Amino acid sequence: MAIARKHIIDRSEAGYYLLTNRCVRQAFSLGSGPVDEYFYYLRKKWIEELMLYLSSIFLNDLLNFNVMDNHMHLITFFDPERINRLSDYEVAQLVLALDVKSPRRKTWSVEKRRKWIEEFVADRARVVHWRKGLCDPSKFMAYLDEVIAHRCNKEDGFKGHFWQGRFHSVKLKDPGALLMTMLYVDLNTVRAGAALGVEDSRHSAIAYRLRAAEVLSGEPNALEARSQWIVSGLCPIEEMFDIGKFCVKPLRFAQYLKLAKELVRQHHESKPKTVYSAAVAKRYGLKDNLREAIESVESDYHYCIGSEENMCRDARKRGGRWYWGMSASRANYRQE
Numbered sequence: 001m002a003i004a005r006k007h008i009i010d011r012s013e014a015g016y017y018l019l020t021n022r023c024v025r026q027a028f029s030l031g032s033g034p035v036d037e038y039f040y041y042l043r044k045k046w047i048e049e050l051m052l053y054l055s056s057i058f059l060n061d062l063l064n065f066n067v068m069d070n071h072m073h074l075i076t077f078f079d080p081e082r083i084n085r086l087s088d089y090e091v092a093q094l095v096l097a098l099d100v101k102s103p104r105r106k107t108w109s110v111e112k113r114r115k116w117i118e119e120f121v122a123d124r125a126r127v128v129h130w131r132k133g134l135c136d137p138s139k140f141m142a143y144l145d146e147v148i149a150h151r152c153n154k155e156d157g158f159k160g161h162f163w164q165g166r167f168h169s170v171k172l173k174d175p176g177a178l179l180m181t182m183l184y185v186d187l188n189t190v191r192a193g194a195a196l197g198v199e200d201s202r203h204s205a206i207a208y209r210l211r212a213a214e215v216l217s218g219e220p221n222a223l224e225a226r227s228q229w230i231v232s233g234l235c236p237i238e239e240m241f242d243i244g245k246f247c248v249k250p251l252r253f254a255q256y257l258k259l260a261k262e263l264v265r266q267h268h269e270s271k272p273k274t275v276y277s278a279a280v281a282k283r284y285g286l287k288d289n290l291r292e293a294i295e296s297v298e299s300d301y302h303y304c305i306g307s308e309e310n311m312c313r314d315a316r317k318r319g320g321r322w323y324w325g326m327s328a329s330r331a332n333y334r335q336e
Contacts, residue, residue: 003303003318003320005138005166005169007318007320008169008170008171008303008304009136009137009138009169009171011078011080011132011135011136012080013080014077014078014079014080014081014244015077015078015171015172015244016063016075016076016077016171016172016177016178016244017075017076017077017078017137017169017170017171017172018073018074018075018169018170018172018181018185018297018305019073019074019075019076019137019141019167019168019169019170020071020072020073020074020167020168020169020170021071021072021141021145021163021164021166021167021168022070022071022163022164023070023071023162023163023164024160024161024162024163024164025164026070026071026164027070028069028070029070029152029156029162030043030044030047030067030068030069030070030071030072030152031043031044031067031068031069031203041202043152043155044067044202044203045203045226046151047067047072047148048065048067048203048230049226049230050144050147050148051065051074051144052229052230052233052234054098054140054143054144055076055140055233056233057094057097057098057134058078058134058135058139058140059079059082059083059094059134059135060076060077060078060079060135060137060140061076061077061235061240061243062074062075062076062205062233062234062235063075063076063077063178063182063205063234063235063240064181064182064185064186064204064205064206064234065185065204065205066185066186066188066189066201066203066204066205067203067204068188068189068192068194068203069194073184073185073188075172075178075181075182075185076137076140077235077240077243077244078135078136078137078140079135079243080135082135083131083134083135084131088121088127089117089121091127091130091131091134092116092117092120092121092127093117094130094134095120095130095134096113096116096117096120098143137169138169141167141169145162145163145167148162149161149162149163169303170301170302170303170304170305171303171304171305171306171314172305172306173304173305173306173307173310173311173314174246174285174306174307174310175241175246175248175284175285176284176285176286176306176307176332176333177305177306178240178241178244178246179251179280179281179284179286180286180290180293180294180297180305180332181297181305182240182256183259183260183263183290183294184294184295184297184298185204185205186198186201186204186205186206186260187260187263187264187267187294188204189201189204190264190267191267191295196264196268197261197264198210198257198260198261198264205234206257206260208227208230208231208234209231209234209237209253209257210257211227211231212227212228212231213253213254213257236253237250237251237252237253237256238250238251238252238253248283248284249283251280255280258276259276259277259280262274262276262277263277263290263291263294266291267291277290277291278290281293282334285307285333285334286332286333286334287331287332287333287334289331289332292331292332293331293332296325296328296331296332300324300325300327300328301323301324301325301328302323302324302325303323303324304323304325305325305329306329307329307333308326308329308330308333311323311325311326311329312326
């Protein structure tokens with residue numbers, strides 16, 4: 001039975017979320033491969049920019065993303081305390097900057113903007129509404145999906161539904177869940193056969209991070225300004241466990257990249273588990289079968305990912321007893 005989104009997304013506490021949406025009929029509406037350079041590059045290019053822009057407005061940490069031809073994945077961290085620390089004036093400024101659905105606001109004069117902010121701050125109900133909305137992943141995805149659908153339909157000359165339904169959200173309850181989903185998103189292009197390795201995944205966060213690391217290490221290929229902006233807007237790999245106060249030793253990007261490439265080799269060569277991936281999995285409470293655990297993210301979990309104990313605890317908070325995927329957690333997590 002489906003679970004209401006209000007039981008999955010808790011706007012009162014900080015949390016990590018895997019957010020996914022697919023195009024209607026799974027058509028290649030976000031890209032059509034190298035046949036058409038526009039759909040393969042430019043459309044995904046502005047979608048990535050929109051993700052980063054909205055993340056800066058909603059004050060969430062964008063940890064990872066992958067824009068495929070017919071669907072997209074995002075991993076975000078929302079913390080309502082960030083909004084609560086803002087003044088009413090700062091909240092009004094964020095809402096005014098949220099002009100992706102009201103582009104005419106960009107043409108407003110300074111005086112008109114100042115008057116709009118004053119009216120906004122004076123309306124207490126409106127301020128309270130937006131304080132809740134700016135820390136809500138549902139509101140974030142509503143803006144993202146609507147702007148993408150409107151622009152793509154206009155460019156294609158179509159009307160009607162662009163997405164097959166509302167976005168799918170999965171709550172990530174512990175470091176093991178975050179590691180699994182990070183690798184799941186980064187290796188999605190490889191598993192789909194659209195790329196041989198992570199360096200070939202043009203429209204994924206790991207590809208941008210890799211190019212930035214090559215520039216820092218002295219590689220001759222300069223990182224374009226847009227790529228620099230995207231990398232600067234992503235939460236660093238070294239900090240992604242700290243923001244949620246997970247008490248684990250964080251991974252450096254070089255370690256994470258080594259792990260991702262090792263899993264790519266396992267995928268292509270059907271190799272068994274190796275020493276390095278097993279050691280990293282153990283650090284985050286997972287069993288040695290890290291490759292199988294990553295593949296189970298999409299097939300075996302529906303609303304929540306974590307250890308069996310963490311999933312049971314979260315289910316009790318919403319008045320339930322379990323989540324779909326408890327058996328997968330028993331297979332993927334080490335027993336304490």
